[in-house]
Amino acid sequence: MAPTNSEREAREAKQRLRNYQARQSVHASQVTRRKRDNIVSVIVVLVVVAVAIVVQTLYFTGGPGAPVPSPSATASVAPTPSATPNASANSGTVPAATIAAGRDWTGTLTLNQIALGFTLNGAAAPQAVSSTISLIQAGFYTGVTCHRLTVTGIFVLQCGDPTGTGNGGPGYYYGPVENAPTDNVYKAGTIAMARVGDQAYSEGSQFFIVYADSTIPADTVGGYTVIGQVTSGLDQLQSGVIAAGVTSGTETPAVPTTITSVTVQ
Secondary structure (H helix, E strand, C coil), rough: CCHHHHHHHHHHHHHHHHHHHHHHHHHHHHHHHHHHHEEEEHHHHHHHHHHHHHHHHHHHCCCCCCCCCCCCCCCCCCCCCCCCCCCCCCCCCCCCCCCCCEEEEEEEECCCCEEEEEECCCCHHHHHHHHHHHHCCCCCCCCCCCCEEECCCEEEEEEEEECCCCCCCCCCCECCCCCCCCCCCCCCCCEEEEECCCCCCCCCCEEEEEECCCCCCCECCEECCEEEEEEEEEEEEECCCCCEEEECCCCCCCCCEEEEEEECC
């Protein structure tokens, strides 16, 4: 028996309903997939932006790769730290101030082939001298460069940054300023600790050798911790390194200078 018009229409209506439902299911699936893809895209963008911000922050706030300060007649003798020191206390694992034992220490610092005899004053700067002795005995300074030479205004050769950029240190910071000259005059041969301007607890491993009398103004926390004196070899340092000056437009010694050895007793 041939189907009636009503039966045929019913079947066609059911087929249209099935087709519609199928289209709706496909559409819903596409919408869900688009939403998921959009969410994933947003997450990826946020991650990329966050990574970019972190990298930029590390670069411009003193992490590895931060720019070395440009030359200046009034330049300080400050390292750029790889992390922010505590404003009023030591940070990290700082060697005990008792290592210096309140006495004088003698040693030899060899830069390239130039041997500098020196003394350290453990009574006048117990914390700084203790840290320096600890680093020397651990071999920290061997192979480290002298990355900075100032030839205008103040006259220092700065060493002790293991990265060679002016940004590095031993992984800790200490203070306060000890044994700074009251008249701000640092005599030729003085060995003193570099630090960040206006931050007493930012000393680490970087030190500077004064090769000619220099007046270095104190800042809000004082001067620079004097740990000792060069007792021999300063003339050879002058002729072998200082006299060559710096690479044009920088404070990098024209003669690459490396700590080949250092001993203390």
